[in-house]
Amino acid sequence: MTSSSTSSSRFPRISTTGVPTRCWCGEGITTFGSSTAENRYRRFYRCEIGRDRKSENHLFKWIDKALIDEIRMVDAKYEKVAQGLTKLEERVMENVNSAIALLEHEMSQELKEMVNLEIGRVENEMKQKLKITTVVMIVVGAMVGLCTSLIV
16 A cells, blocks of 8 residues: 555545544444555555445545644644633632732721721720829819918
8 A cells, every 4th residue: 555545536535634433435444554665564544445445535544644643633632721721820810819909908998997996995095094194183283282372
């Protein structure tokens, strides 16, 4: 067998990508070894009907070419999956960064509220202590004034 075969206008050769499973005629595929000098022992896929009917263009494909097709298809699928994963990773990171920014904002707001509440509590406590200190100073001032008036 050679890598090329004669084509028939009645039965055009159907191109197959990858490892074939059936011929265009519906027949299953078998593997054979070439016996030609230029492709000695080179393996190929062939429709069993086409083996006997050389005038018809039944499936013929070198196994090494079919495997290279398969590898290319897997590479293309791998690249597509890798691109999808990259896009997914980018979307996940965007979502994570958005969630982090939202949490930071919420925590900042909560912290401001807590600080403001604490400032208000301390302010009220200081006002209360200032009132007590003012009353104590008035009482002490009155006592000093009273003692001074009694001594004089």
